[in-house]
Amino acid sequence: MCDNSSSGIEGHRDKAPIYTYECPDKKKLVSCNLVSVKGRFTDVALSEKNEKMSPKYKVTYFKAKGRAEPIRVLLAYGKQEFEDNFIDREKWPQIKPTTPFGKVPVLEVDGKVLHQSASICRYLAKKFGLAGSSDEESLQIDMIVDTIEDVGTALRKDMNPQQSEEEKAAARKKAMKDVVPYYMTKFEEIVKANGGYFVNGKLSWADIIFACSVGGLSQMMGLSGLLDPYPGLASLQKKVFDEPNIKAWLNKRAPL
Numbered sequence: 001m002c003d004n005s006s007s008g009i010e011g012h013r014d015k016a017p018i019y020t021y022e023c024p025d026k027k028k029l030v031s032c033n034l035v036s037v038k039g040r041f042t043d044v045a046l047s048e049k050n051e052k053m054s055p056k057y058k059v060t061y062f063k064a065k066g067r068a069e070p071i072r073v074l075l076a077y078g079k080q081e082f083e084d085n086f087i088d089r090e091k092w093p094q095i096k097p098t099t100p101f102g103k104v105p106v107l108e109v110d111g112k113v114l115h116q117s118a119s120i121c122r123y124l125a126k127k128f129g130l131a132g133s134s135d136e137e138s139l140q141i142d143m144i145v146d147t148i149e150d151v152g153t154a155l156r157k158d159m160n161p162q163q164s165e166e167e168k169a170a171a172r173k174k175a176m177k178d179v180v181p182y183y184m185t186k187f188e189e190i191v192k193a194n195g196g197y198f199v200n201g202k203l204s205w206a207d208i209i210f211a212c213s214v215g216g217l218s219q220m221m222g223l224s225g226l227l228d229p230y231p232g233l234a235s236l237q238k239k240v241f242d243e244p245n246i247k248a249w250l251n252k253r254a255p256l
């Protein structure tokens with residue numbers, strides 16, 4: 001379900017020239033190359049690059065939305081160009097050991113490999129002003145993000161790809177009775193009480209995580225219209241995908 005090219009992951013340390021066309025003046029070129037050769041991501045390198053240019057982003061995952069989608073959507077929101085590196089499933093066994101913990105998505109930022117989707121999203125959200133404007137707001141956002149993860153965990157407990165159609169149907173029925181309404185009803189209340197968003201009446205990365213999760217949840221449940229009984233959540237998802245930068249990217253990206 002995820003992709004990650006071995007050259008992108010392991011090979012970047014040998015590719016010092018990655019910086020050469022990005023660092024126009026000679027002094028910067030030398031220091032950027034040093035940083036790249038050592039494979040480090042120092043504050044010096046970051047501040048130099050922030051002054052001059054956008055980082056070079058590469059998202060590696062399978063050809064699917066899954067845990068990579070909120071990363072892509074956040075990059076789109078931040079108007080960042082990025083490379084979508086799709087892994088062939090047949091090649092995954094060879095690629096897996098080249099990733100930090102045998103999992104994807106990974107995000108490369110100027111060749112530095114980042115892993116753990118929520119950590120990556122939080123990092124990008126901070127950059128693009130979607131991580132809350134106080135510790136308390138950030139906490140509210142994190143609590144929602146962790147609860148969305150709990151929904152997936154609860155569903156996966158009863159469902160797996162090896163199940164027969166009969167077992168799958170029984171698991172879905174149980175989830176539609178116990179898990180989905182429990183979480184969605186509470187989410188709906190929170191969004192209603194917060195001006196149409198999860199936290200303080202404004203867009204945050206929790207909204208993006210939620211909007212991106214609905215597709216995966218619907219797929220697991222084998223139904224469309226998962227949000228039909230929850231108009232506040234349906235409207236939130238629409239608002240996220242109607243954000244101008246996100247919408248522009250969604251319109252031009254190849255369908256997954």
Ligand SMILES: N[C@@H](CCC(=O)N[C@@H](CS)C(=O)NCC(=O)O)C(=O)O
Pocket residue numbers: 001002066067096102103104105115116117118
């Ligand atoms: N907590 C990790 C989970 C990553 C994860 O489980 N990735 C799955 C795809 S969604 C994966 O790499 N599966 C392939 C494997 O484990 O071999 C994250 O959020 O990034």
